[in-house]
Amino acid sequence: xxxxxxVHVDRNLxxxxxxxxxxxxxxxxxDEQGQSVAADPFPEPLETALEAAAGCPVGAIRVEDxxxxxxxxx
Amino acid sequence: VLAEFETDDLTQPEVNADPWGYFGRLREHDPVHWNPxxxxxxxxxYADVNRVLRHHELFxxxxxxxxxxxxxxxxxxxxxxxxxxxxxxxxxxxxxxxPEHLAMRQAIHRWFTPKAVERWRAxxxxxxxxxxxxxxxxxxxxxxxxxxxxxxxxxxxxxxxVPADDAEYLYELAARVYPGGTDNHEYGGARLRVxxxxxxxxxxxxxxxxxxxxxxxxxxxISMIAQGEAEGVYTREDALASIMILMDAGHTTxxxxxxxxxxxFVRHPEQWDLLRSAPDDLAASALEEILRYDxxxxxxxxxxxxxxxxxxxxxxxxxxxxxxxxxxxxxDPRVFADPDVFDITRAPNPHVAxxxxxxxxxxxALARVSGQETFKALARSFPRLHLEQEPEWMIHPVHxxxxxxxIGWSE
Numbered sequence: 001x002x003x004x005x006x007v008h009v010d011r012n013l014x015x016x017x018x019x020x021x022x023x024x025x026x027x028x029x030x031d032e033q034g035q036s037v038a039a040d041p042f043p044e045p046l047e048t049a050l051e052a053a054a055g056c057p058v059g060a061i062r063v064e065d066x067x068x069x070x071x072x073x074x
Numbered sequence: 075v076l077a078e079f080e081t082d083d084l085t086q087p088e089v090n091a092d093p094w095g096y097f098g099r100l101r102e103h104d105p106v107h108w109n110p111x112x113x114x115x116x117x118x119x120y121a122d123v124n125r126v127l128r129h130h131e132l133f134x135x136x137x138x139x140x141x142x143x144x145x146x147x148x149x150x151x152x153x154x155x156x157x158x159x160x161x162x163x164x165x166x167x168x169x170x171x172x173p174e175h176l177a178m179r180q181a182i183h184r185w186f187t188p189k190a191v192e193r194w195r196a197x198x199x200x201x202x203x204x205x206x207x208x209x210x211x212x213x214x215x216x217x218x219x220x221x222x223x224x225x226x227x228x229x230x231x232x233x234x235x236v237p238a239d240d241a242e243y244l245y246e247l248a249a250r251v252y253p254g255g256t257d258n259h260e261y262g263g264a265r266l267r268v269x270x271x272x273x274x275x276x277x278x279x280x281x282x283x284x285x286x287x288x289x290x291x292x293x294x295x296i297s298m299i300a301q302g303e304a305e306g307v308y309t310r311e312d313a314l315a316s317i318m319i320l321m322d323a324g325h326t327t328x329x330x331x332x333x334x335x336x337x338x339f340v341r342h343p344e345q346w347d348l349l350r351s352a353p354d355d356l357a358a359s360a361l362e363e364i365l366r367y368d369x370x371x372x373x374x375x376x377x378x379x380x381x382x383x384x385x386x387x388x389x390x391x392x393x394x395x396x397x398x399x400x401x402x403x404x405x406d407p408r409v410f411a412d413p414d415v416f417d418i419t420r421a422p423n424p425h426v427a428x429x430x431x432x433x434x435x436x437x438x439a440l441a442r443v444s445g446q447e448t449f450k451a452l453a454r455s456f457p458r459l460h461l462e463q464e465p466e467w468m469i470h471p472v473h474x475x476x477x478x479x480x481i482g483w484s485e
Binding site for chain 2: 012015016017018019022030033034054055056057058059074
């Protein structure tokens with residue numbers, strides 16, 4: 001049974017660097033401010049979500065375990 | 075509207091020493107200003123600056139090759155144009171657009187994430203304290219030379235994987251290619267000859283290192299770049315240019331951040347007292363406020379419109395050079411309350427000191443760690459700071475930098 005998770009982008013931190021969109025173009029889309037919005041539910045595997053979180057240059061992406069409510073470390 | 079402004083020569087002392095005055099007037103009266111001297115549009119409002127930053131498809135970073143040398147200011151002698159064209163062949167990742175830019179940045183960006191740079195924090199804190207302690211007895215320090223320069227230089231050597239003893243030699247050379255860090259900044263042909271000589275020496279230094287790391291990869295940045303070269307992401311010229319810009323951009327800006335942060339605290343002793351009351355809690359927000367209040371780069375002259383673009387009611391034609399003014403955006407009253415007040419508890423603080431969009435400063439997280447640890451160490455060491463002499467400002471259209479910063483301190 002795979003973990004249920006959600007991906008959050010902190011709008012106070014996101015600078016529109018778009019590294020996440022390079023990792024998962026279908027899962028992150030830019031809004032009118034050029035900031036990334038994560039699709040919900042997240043259409044990619046957990047590994048992809050964690051790769052996007054790890055690659056974010058400003059640490060704006062958080063992956064939440066929906067069963068525990070805790071952040072999943074990358 | 076142009077007639078209201080005293081000059082379009084951005085190297086004039088009054089623009090240079092007080093970018094907020096000049097660019098602030100532009101922001102309020104002519105927010106998308108055509109500067110006929112530098113032949114660039116100057117964008118000064120926060121919302122417009124963010125639009126430029128976050129729309130790389132409209133605002134390209136790819137400098138035309140051959141460069142448009144006839145438009146350079148101050149002018150370059152025609153006899154030196156071949157030199158300028160030679161230099162333009164060295165294009166660090168920041169001068170590329172997607173898709174090449176993405177591949178070049180992906181090859182190294184994992185080294186610069188907030189989590190990745192934590193590995194340097196303890197070493198930086200220790201080194202900052204050593205540099206401060208070395209001047210404790212004398213009661214005076216030239217901040218730029220004695221603290222703000224050696225610290226980031228050491229970090230970039232750690233990251234690249236070159237001996238710390240080579241730091242000064244390499245920085246001297248890199249600063250000649252991208253002369254933001256030199257006090258004797260010269261415009262025109264002379265800077266090109268100096269730059270070309272420096273590139274030859276940097277190539278001699280780094281070429282064997284890149285080749286050695288290709289055969290024998292280490293846990294360092296040169297190995298990452300060497301791997302990128304092996305995979306066809308970087309040409310040798312781009313690999314060398316990227317190393318040079320990491321040397322210089324990563325270093326010049328951080329030394330500027332530390333120097334001007336000290337200056338801001340000297341001029342706002344109540345904020346210094348506040349930081350000292352809780353350095354661990356306040357260092358992070360203090361650093362963001364330094365970045366907002368007096369950013370290392372006051373403006374960036376490096377975007378080209380890919381089509382006609384409208385900003386604040388002005389249409390910029392396709393192919394024009396666009397400059398954005400960080401110093402002015404960071405004090406736009408539409409975004410920041412009391413923008414001219416230095417408040418180290420300001421929150422939120424969405425300044426654009428590191429730019430934004432796909433070219434957001436690669437070294438931002440590292441600059442934050444370096445700055446935070448430096449100001450924590452300073453705050454723990456010195457209750458009182460004072461200026462020994464009023465600083466002078468280096469003449470430069472992009473950097474807003476003191477020539478030196480002599481301060482005194484007392485327990």
